[in-house]
Amino acid sequence: xxxxxxxxxxxxxxxxxxxxxxxxxxxxxxxxxxxxxxxxxxxxxxxxxxxxxxxxxxxxxxxxxxxxxxxxxxxxxxxxxxxxxxxxxxxxxxxxxxxxxxxxxxxxxxxxxxxxxxxxxxxxxxxxxxxxxxxxxxxxxxxxxxxxxxxxxxxxxxxxxxxxxxxxxxxxxxxxxxxxxxxxxxxxxxxxxxxxxxxxxxxxxxxxxxxxxxxxxxxxxxxxxxxxxxxxxxxxxxxxxxxxxxxxxxxxxxxxxxxxxxxxxxxxxxxxxxxxxxxxxxxxxxxxxxxxxxxxxxxxxxxxxxxxxxxxxxxxxxxxxxxxxxxxxxxxxxxxxxxxxxxxxxxxxxxxxxxxxxxxxxxxxxxxxxxxxxxxxxxxxxxxxxxxxxxxxxxxxxxxxxxxxxxxxxxxxxxxxxxxxxxxxxxx
Amino acid sequence: xxxxxxxxxxxxxxxxxxxxxxxxxxxxxxxxxxxxxxxxxxxxxxxxxxxxxxxxxxxxxxxxxxxxxxxxxxxxxxxxxxxxxxxxxxxxxxxxxxxxxxxxxxxxxxxxxxxxxxxxxxxxxxxxxxxxxxxxxxxxxxxxxxxxxxxxxxxxxxxxxxxxxxxxxxxxxxxxxxxxxxxxxxxxxxxxxxxxxxxxxxxxxxxxxxxxxxxxxxxxxxxxxxxxxxxxxxxxxxxxxxxxxxxxxxxxxxxxxxxxxxxxxxxxxxxxxxxxxxxxxxxxxxxxxxxxxxxxxxxxxxxxxxxxxxxxxxxxxxxxxxxxxxxxxxxxxxxxxxxxxxxxxxxxxxxxxxxxxxxxxxxxxxxxxxxxxxxxxxxxxxxxxxxxxxxxxxxxxxxxxxxxxxxxxxxxxxxxxxxxxxxxxxxxxxxxxxxxxxxxxxxxxxxxxxxxxxxxxxxxxxxxxxxxxxxxxxxxxxxxxxxxxxxxxxxxxxxxxxxxxxxx
Numbered sequence: 011x012x013x014x015x016x017x018x019x020x021x022x023x024x025x026x027x028x029x030x031x032x033x034x035x036x037x038x039x040x041x042x043x044x045x046x047x048x049x050x051x052x053x054x055x056x057x058x059x060x061x062x063x064x065x066x067x068x069x070x071x072x073x074x075x076x077x078x079x080x081x082x083x084x085x086x087x088x089x090x091x092x093x094x095x096x097x098x099x100x101x102x103x104x105x106x107x108x109x110x111x112x113x114x115x116x117x118x119x120x121x122x123x124x125x126x127x128x129x130x131x132x133x134x135x136x137x138x139x140x141x142x143x144x145x146x147x148x149x150x151x152x153x154x155x156x157x158x159x160x161x162x163x164x165x166x167x168x169x170x171x172x173x174x175x176x177x178x179x180x181x182x183x184x185x186x187x188x189x190x191x192x193x194x195x196x197x198x199x200x201x202x203x204x205x206x207x208x209x210x211x212x213x214x215x216x217x218x219x220x221x222x223x224x225x226x227x228x229x230x231x232x233x234x235x236x237x238x239x240x241x242x243x244x245x246x247x248x249x250x251x252x253x254x255x256x257x258x259x260x261x262x263x264x265x266x267x268x269x270x271x272x273x274x275x276x277x278x279x280x281x282x283x284x285x286x287x288x289x290x291x292x293x294x295x296x297x298x299x300x301x302x303x304x305x306x307x308x309x310x311x312x313x314x315x316x317x318x319x320x321x322x323x324x325x326x327x328x329x330x331x332x333x334x335x336x337x338x339x340x341x342x343x344x345x346x347x348x349x350x351x352x353x354x355x356x357x358x359x360x361x362x363x364x365x366x367x368x369x370x371x372x373x374x375x376x377x378x379x380x381x382x383x384x385x386x387x388x389x390x391x392x393x394x395x396x397x398x399x400x401x402x403x404x405x406x407x408x409x410x411x412x413x414x415x416x417x418x419x420x421x422x423x424x425x426x427x428x429x430x431x432x433x434x435x436x437x438x
Numbered sequence: 439x440x441x442x443x444x445x446x447x448x449x450x451x452x453x454x455x456x457x458x459x460x461x462x463x464x465x466x467x468x469x470x471x472x473x474x475x476x477x478x479x480x481x482x483x484x485x486x487x488x489x490x491x492x493x494x495x496x497x498x499x500x501x502x503x504x505x506x507x508x509x510x511x512x513x514x515x516x517x518x519x520x521x522x523x524x525x526x527x528x529x530x531x532x533x534x535x536x537x538x539x540x541x542x543x544x545x546x547x548x549x550x551x552x553x554x555x556x557x558x559x560x561x562x563x564x565x566x567x568x569x570x571x572x573x574x575x576x577x578x579x580x581x582x583x584x585x586x587x588x589x590x591x592x593x594x595x596x597x598x599x600x601x602x603x604x605x606x607x608x609x610x611x612x613x614x615x616x617x618x619x620x621x622x623x624x625x626x627x628x629x630x631x632x633x634x635x636x637x638x639x640x641x642x643x644x645x646x647x648x649x650x651x652x653x654x655x656x657x658x659x660x661x662x663x664x665x666x667x668x669x670x671x672x673x674x675x676x677x678x679x680x681x682x683x684x685x686x687x688x689x690x691x692x693x694x695x696x697x698x699x700x701x702x703x704x705x706x707x708x709x710x711x712x713x714x715x716x717x718x719x720x721x722x723x724x725x726x727x728x729x730x731x732x733x734x735x736x737x738x739x740x741x742x743x744x745x746x747x748x749x750x751x752x753x754x755x756x757x758x759x760x761x762x763x764x765x766x767x768x769x770x771x772x773x774x775x776x777x778x779x780x781x782x783x784x785x786x787x788x789x790x791x792x793x794x795x796x797x798x799x800x801x802x803x804x805x806x807x808x809x810x811x812x813x814x815x816x817x818x819x820x821x822x823x824x825x826x827x828x829x830x831x832x833x834x835x836x837x838x839x840x841x842x843x844x845x846x847x848x849x850x851x852x853x854x855x856x857x858x859x860x861x862x863x864x865x866x867x868x869x870x871x872x873x874x875x876x877x878x879x880x881x882x883x884x885x886x887x888x889x890x891x892x893x894x895x896x897x898x899x900x901x902x903x904x905x906x907x908x909x910x911x912x913x914x915x916x917x918x919x920x921x922x923x924x925x926x927x928x929x930x931x932x933x934x935x936x937x938x939x940x941x942x
Contacts, residue, residue, distance in 0.1 A: 026494075
């Protein structure tokens with residue numbers, strides 16, 4: 011990210027105690043040192059000491075989900091988040107990938123960060139889902155043979171409905187308490203438009219003027235977390251410009267919020283932008299984090315439903331936001347919040363991970379599904395679109411489909427006095 | 439056993455280490471056979487991957503293993519051992535790689551047998567108060583599996599969230615609560631063991647004849663590899679009370695410890711941390727210990743409600759009498775966890791206040807705690823090397839953390855000298871060179887300071903009984919490599935201390 015000579019210094023913080031191992035998803039899967047944070051740090055050190063990136067070495071960096079559970083569990087304060095981001099950027103610069111890998115990666119990075127391209131895909135995708143072709147293709151396994159990554163993409167696509175278009179400005183109800191910008195996101199906006207609508211409504215009902223700039227693009231999270239730094243910087247600059255006029259930017263997607271809080275480090279070496287990046291980072295808030303700071307004003311109507319709350323890694327580990335969403339949910343009358351066992355272990359979604367490492371991702375998804383299922387909850391609540399798609403897919407595979415909702419949608423239902431059925435009938 | 443407990447020669451000057459043997463490449467044939475046995479993806483031969491296994495929790499000893507194997511079953515381990523025996527290749531077992539004495543340091547000319555994939559809990563027998571686990575099962579996972587029935591697995595080393603039960607058996611691990619509940623040896627009922635000739639045998643605590651299980655537990659992996667462990671489950675106490683007492687000085691804290699034990703109270707745990715280790719823990723986990731404390735004491739009592747209540751009041755009074763300026767009592771599990779969090783993360787947390795450090799492990803009689811701590815202080819002042827102190831105060835088990843900057847030339851050597859001098863102090867005061875971290879490769883050089891040649895020869899004869907070829911974790915525990923054929927005890931004249939002392 012910033013000065014490269016930081017890397018050896020950051021590596022030196024690791025004392026090799028191994029406390030990170032049990033929270034690392036790939037270590038829990040495979041039990042191998044080189045697929046643990048401690049082992050990967052060791053591999054990074056080998057690279058710093060002159061060992062070139064071999065296929066073997068890169069494979070272990072690629073297998074990291076970037077979930078940051080190790081950052082939470084590390085008593086020595088190792089900044090693994092920065093280490094893996096810097097290492098991924100080095101890998102992209104120095105290590106040639108195979109033609110097939112390059113093709114898949116290009117496709118993902120040319121598609122997901124671009125709303126218009128995602129939107130263009132919506133029509134054909136809806137037709138595909140409705141026509142019965144979906145079932146045929148899944149049964150045939152043809153996509154698996156072409157590319158497991160494409161097959162994963164197909165499996166994970168949520169059922170699509172209509173997209174309500176959001177206005178550029180939503181006025182506060184009652185006396186105005188704040189003016190906030192809202193990031194509409196790429197995948198969130200196109201595949202889960204209801205979440206954005208709910209977020210805007212809740213903010214307005216709590217007394218916020220909500221500004222949703224039309225020109226906003228991708229925040230750069232996918233690129234940043236995959237080592238495509240220059241691309242990420244371009245996205246970051248555009249996002250900074252877009253939101254320069256508001257005091258707070260509320261983000262309802264954990265991965266995006268975490269990336270925007272990283273702009274400070276991402277643009278630290280760019281004199282023209284470092285100060286502006288710093289300001290954006292300082293005013294970025296996760297949806298639940300912001301509402302907790304603001305305090306409740308609107309009346310919560312009872313919502314008699316049992317929910318399982320899932321910690322998105324980029325919310326819990328990367329942003330340290332754990333108690334706020336739970337508190338928001340718990341404050342809704344008649345709503346029962348259940349904890350999912352092993353909450354610190356990633357569901358396998360992890361940004362683009364379920365596309366590039368479909369096997370490991372599916373296995374982690376299955377483990378998460380077992381734990382979600384065991385809660386007996388009717389509804390799964392998560393604050394990241396990737397997690398929702400991943401866990402819903404895994405539960406469907408298990409024959410135990412569950413409805414999914416974002417924290418914002420739950421609050422929205424309560425503030426508007428809707429019946430839980432509006433959330434429960436949307437089984438993914 | 440005889441001992442050289444009096445007026446030992448100082449260790450402090452000695453900083454030589456046992457170097458790994460020259461790296462002779464392993465025969466390719468062995469790698470091929472192991473791949474046939476386990477499947478190619480369970481055998482690591484790529485040099486970059488192999489290097490990630492070069493050390494365990496103690497990083498100042500490193501040696502890249504010749505081959506790493508990741509077996510799934512006891513039968514596979516037996517087959518691996520037979521292959522190694524046939525090829526005359528040494529092998530080392532490794533669990534989670536969290537040891538602090540280099541007990542699982544690999545051999546460049548050998549095979550590293552990693553049990554981290556063998557992590558199934560095979561049986562939980564609540565009426566029988568036992569569980570059967572594979573060696574790679576994580577210590578805390580045993581407790582997690584049985585807590586719902588009102589039981590737990592008592593040994594609780596600070597690394598319990600990741601250390602393996604197999605590793606606990608090898609090192610006879612203790613933990614904060616071993617003052618009352620004992621070490622791993624007291625909680626293991628039987629072990630299935632792959633012997634150095636590749637047989638699978640069962641060593642049981644209740645069998646007639648010699649207590650071979652007692653010999654095996656704590657042998658640091660030199661007598662065989664355990665593949666299945668039956669552990670004793672302990673009933674969760676009816677009540678637990680934890681207090682944190684802050685003192686101006688470590689001496690005042692030490693006086694409180696002596697007063698508590700002297701009053702006949704047996705706390706489940708009694709732990710002390712000094713100002714420097716408090717600073718580190720604060721930086722790492724924000725445990726919010728009382729500011730300005732020169733030492734904190736954590737005292738935990740558990741057992742039947744009325745007994746705990748009575749003794750707890752007594753402990754509180756004794757702490758105040760000894761000069762505690764603040765006492766906090768954990769109101770619930772969350773507060774108790776916060777009190778313990780600072781203590782349990784202390785080792786790794788020191789990484790926050792120092793670029794590098796050595797975790798030392800020594801034992802002294804509890805009664806000489808103030809004298810020894812004063813001497814450690816003096817050592818630190820003389821040498822300019824900072825020492826943070828964390829200890830299981832109830833049984834005199836010290837864990838001094840010797841801090842240094844590895845970027846500074848000579849700093850590591852100076853730290854090693856101070857670390858060694860602390861062990862001198864332990865022996866001088868009638869203590870031991872290790873309480874619970876084991877001898878491994880790190881402390882084998884200190885063994886002659888504590889034991890006579892005759893003692894070491896006797897231990898070596900036990901080892902030869904199990905492993906005559908010397909292939910099972912060689913180079914650990916004993917100061918110099920010996921072969922089983924050698925005539926033990928060749929020396930001139932009687933040993934000066936022979937028969938004079940029986941301290942250990």
